[in-house]
Amino acid sequence: MRIGELAHLTGVSTRLLRYYEEQGLLQPARTSAGYREYGEEDTVRVWQIRSLLAAGLSTRVIAELLPCATGPMPVLEACPNLVATLRGELADLDARIDDLTRSRRALSRYLAATNQPSEKQAA
The missing domain is CATH 1.10.1660.10 (Multidrug-efflux Transporter Regulator; Chain: A; Domain 2)
Incomplete structure (x- = not known):
């Protein structure tokens, strides 16, 4: 074809x-x-x-x-090397997930801080 x-x-x-x-x-x-x-x-x-x-x-x-x-x-x-290759890829993926989780937490903190009324607005 x-x-x-x-x-x-x-x-x-x-x-x-x-x-x-x-x-x-x-x-x-x-x-x-x-x-x-x-x-x-x-x-x-x-x-x-x-x-x-x-x-x-x-x-x-x-x-x-x-x-x-x-x-x-x-x-x-x-x-040959199949299991080692897959384990390596899984470890890399886990590391990326950890990095993304840390980034997500940081962004969530920034967002929470921007949603807090400032002292000037509250007065």
């Missing part, structure tokens, strides 16, 4: 499919005229990529994990 058909089947734009190819996540065959040709397995691959992106993984990490992926959800099979 051509790129437009894959885009239609997966709901992903052709521009994004080309980006996935640039990142090494998709490797379509090429016709003699240079057109991209995708197989049915590429539909599943795009769903895998979208699912892993939704989990907050970068395309760099996804490229490492795709060989371990089976099925459209995907299920990740045991591969």
Whole structure:
């Protein structure tokens, strides 16, 4: 199938499919005229990529994990470094959540302080 058909089947734009190819996540065959040709397995691959992106993984990490992926959800099979990679990503995410939580508290304090009537207004 051509790129437009894959885009239609997966709901992903052709521009994004080309980006996935640039990142090494998709490797379509090429016709003699240079057109991209995708197989049915590429539909599943795009769903895998979208699912892993939704989990907050970068395309760099996804490229490492795709060989371990089976099925459209995907299920990740045991591969070398899989657990270490996922634990590292989870630790990074936890650190970002901690940073955001601190920022949220600080902003909440600023907001609370601005909602307090000043002494001049109260008089």
